[in-house]
Amino acid sequence: MTKVITDVICPFCGTLCDDIEVTVSDDGKKLLEVANACVIGTEKFLHSQSSDRVMKPRLRQDDGSWKEISYEDAADYTAKLLAKAKKPLMYGWSSTNCEAQSVGNEIAEIAKACCDNTAAVCHGTTLIAVQDIGLPTCTLGEVKNRADRVIFWGCNPAHAHPRHMSRYSIFPRGFFTGKGQMSRKLVVVDPRCTDTAKMADMHLQVEQGRDYELLNALRIALKGEWLPDVVAGIPSEKIREAADTLKSGRFGIIFFGMGVTQSLSKNHNIDEAIALTKDLNEYTKYSIMPMRGHYNVTGSGEVFAWQFGFPYSVDLTRGFARYNPGDTSSIDLLARGEVDAMFTIGSDPGAHFPISAVKAIANVDSVCIDPHLTPTSGVSKLHVPVAFNGVECGGNCYRMDNVPIDCRKVVEPPQGMITDEAFLIMVRDRLKKLKGVA
Amino acid sequence: MANSISVNLISGRTIQQGVAIESGKEKPSYRTACGIIEMDSTDLKKLGAWKNTNVKVTTDYGSVIVKAVEATQGPHPGVAFIPMGPWANSVVSDNTYSTGMPTFKGTPAKVEIAMNEPVLLGIELVQKQCGVKVG
Ligand code: SF4
Numbered sequence: 001m002t003k004v005i006t007d008v009i010c011p012f013c014g015t016l017c018d019d020i021e022v023t024v025s026d027d028g029k030k031l032l033e034v035a036n037a038c039v040i041g042t043e044k045f046l047h048s049q050s051s052d053r054v055m056k057p058r059l060r061q062d063d064g065s066w067k068e069i070s071y072e073d074a075a076d077y078t079a080k081l082l083a084k085a086k087k088p089l090m091y092g093w094s095s096t097n098c099e100a101q102s103v104g105n106e107i108a109e110i111a112k113a114c115c116d117n118t119a120a121v122c123h124g125t126t127l128i129a130v131q132d133i134g135l136p137t138c139t140l141g142e143v144k145n146r147a148d149r150v151i152f153w154g155c156n157p158a159h160a161h162p163r164h165m166s167r168y169s170i171f172p173r174g175f176f177t178g179k180g181q182m183s184r185k186l187v188v189v190d191p192r193c194t195d196t197a198k199m200a201d202m203h204l205q206v207e208q209g210r211d212y213e214l215l216n217a218l219r220i221a222l223k224g225e226w227l228p229d230v231v232a233g234i235p236s237e238k239i240r241e242a243a244d245t246l247k248s249g250r251f252g253i254i255f256f257g258m259g260v261t262q263s264l265s266k267n268h269n270i271d272e273a274i275a276l277t278k279d280l281n282e283y284t285k286y287s288i289m290p291m292r293g294h295y296n297v298t299g300s301g302e303v304f305a306w307q308f309g310f311p312y313s314v315d316l317t318r319g320f321a322r323y324n325p326g327d328t329s330s331i332d333l334l335a336r337g338e339v340d341a342m343f344t345i346g347s348d349p350g351a352h353f354p355i356s357a358v359k360a361i362a363n364v365d366s367v368c369i370d371p372h373l374t375p376t377s378g379v380s381k382l383h384v385p386v387a388f389n390g391v392e393c394g395g396n397c398y399r400m401d402n403v404p405i406d407c408r409k410v411v412e413p414p415q416g417m418i419t420d421e422a423f424l425i426m427v428r429d430r431l432k433k434l435k436g437v438a
Numbered sequence: 439m440a441n442s443i444s445v446n447l448i449s450g451r452t453i454q455q456g457v458a459i460e461s462g463k464e465k466p467s468y469r470t471a472c473g474i475i476e477m478d479s480t481d482l483k484k485l486g487a488w489k490n491t492n493v494k495v496t497t498d499y500g501s502v503i504v505k506a507v508e509a510t511q512g513p514h515p516g517v518a519f520i521p522m523g524p525w526a527n528s529v530v531s532d533n534t535y536s537t538g539m540p541t542f543k544g545t546p547a548k549v550e551i552a553m554n555e556p557v558l559l560g561i562e563l564v565q566k567q568c569g570v571k572v573g
Contacts, residue, residue: 012456012460013456038453039453039456040453040460043456043460047460047461047462052462061573063571063573064571064572120538120539121539121540124537124538125538125539156450156451156511159450159452159453159456160450160451160453162453191448191517192448192509192512192514192517192519193511193513193514197511205514208448208517208544209446209543258451258543261539262539262540262541262542262543263541263543263544264544266535266537266539266541267537293451312538313538325537325538325539326535326538327536329539330538331532331539331540332534332536332538334532335533348459348463351459351463351522351523351524352522352523352527353527353540354499354527354530354540355499355500355524355527355528355564355568356499356532358524358527358564358567358568359567359568359569361568362568372462372463373561375463375524375560375561375564375565378561378565378570379564
């Protein structure tokens with residue numbers, strides 16, 4: 001007999017779908033089927049079952065080969081590495097739960113480390129903009145029930161958050177949006193004709209990197225003032241038409257993604273998008289929300305913020321928390337060659353940092369805590385595989401709209417494997433001893 | 439037809455990239471999903487490349503071999519797209535202009551045909567560039 005577990009949370013993207021159904025074997029050791037998740041979510045659950053999984057910590061030897069070691073030895077190695085380093089960087093945290101993040105912060109304080117999460121390469125610039133001018137936002141439930149104008153700016157949920165549109169933003173029939181998709185107008189701004197753009201009522205194919213100009217032009221069009229004939233590749237009539245569409249709704253939401261956070265104007269793009277939201281509130285109700293990527297990157301920002309006061313790029317090397325992106329941020333620290341030990345958990349900077357920063361990781365002593373084989377584990381000295389978070393252990397995580405949700409454990413991890421939280425506790429206790437902290 | 443063409447390079451997620459990273463970055467499926475450059479059909483014509491030809495992408499920050507495929511989310515003449523991952527990041531600048539965030543989107547790049555050069559696997563590509571000894 002098999003068992004079906006309902007209302008499971010998918011731990012892949014910030015949408016955190018909470019309606020997944022997972023079929024497991026009677027003894028709870030095998031995960032057999034996944035229903036309701038998108039293809040990425042399904043793969044996330046099923047990959048935990050693959051037979052070629054690495055089950056034991058491995059230390060790289062001088063000849064480049066791996067030697068299997070115990071979790072105890074791995075924790076010793078990690079604690080010593082952090083105790084010895086002058087400026088260790090503890091990076092990642094987005095694919096683990098808030099409980100583990102909190103233990104990580106304790107370690108960071110004792111080790112006087114720099115700590116950062118994957119916002120460094122996704123919505124870090126958003127966080128800067130939010131500190132600049134605030135964020136009029138809402139929850140995804142409000143979007144589902146109220147939004148009749150939906151703008152996707154520089155994001156492509158059809159690929160990056162596949163069920164976002166069906167659960168919250170476009171298709172669902174909500175309290176005030178009873179006709180589902182028919183009740184909403186979808187505007188997409190993207191330099192490519194993405195699969196999201198193909199569904200839009202209006203697609204503004206902005207010239208790549210000219211989002212700031214277009215956002216600014218929309219603000220001008222709202223006020224009915226003069227515009228040049230073409231702004232950012234879009235004719236002024238179309239900008240005015242878009243402004244009228246935005247204005248005419250009862251409740252609008254601007255979702256934005258990497259298209260604006262990672263192109264040259266960065267946080268200034270977001271400043272302008274938030275200012276547009278503010279302007280639109282003169283006519284009707286508007287909110288704005290970043291499309292957070294990793295399932296618990298939002299949670300990592302929350303835990304950093306309530307323990308250190310800042311959401312990412314925190315430097316504890318002086319014994320208190322400092323925050324100054326550009327100075328205390330991971331890629332800058334690595335590029336300047338300041339990091340002398342690298343600790344990665346629940347993320348893959350090896351694949352997602354510019355290669356020059358990855359080279360700096362490969363040059364120092366390093367540990368990578370991740371159930372997968374990744375480019376980061378490939379350049380690290382120690383690889384510690386752990387249980388899959390959200391599949392083989394539960395824990396708290398935050399959805400992209402800052403709603404905390406408890407993930408569920410659906411299967412047992414393979415025998416002998418521990419969770420990242422358990423491993424972090426082992427490291428913390430050893431580090432305390434080494435540093436003589438009570 | 440030219441020996442090389444200039445494009446504006448961007449990167450980002452695709453659903454195939456999402457599936458591939460979850461099914462294992464050590465596998466060839468990761469290379470199939472992300473070791474590619476999506477180019478507009480007019481740009482492929484300008485370059486004189488068939489679809490699925492290996493090309494060398496060079497910027498001020500590095501170069502990488504990827505497979506040129508026709509854009510699936512086009513048209514976007516002049517813009518080329520490499521899905522996020524180590525191939526895209528082999529040619530991206532680490533300058534964050536004091537924001538902490540590199541400019542992953544909008545790198546001027548040169549694309550030339552490199553028919554006989556192989557596209558490396560993801561982990562292999564990073565290890566090779568970092569000079570990691572593999573046993
Ligand atoms: S949309 Fe995101 S959270 Fe939902 S099933 Fe897909 S990957 Fe998982």
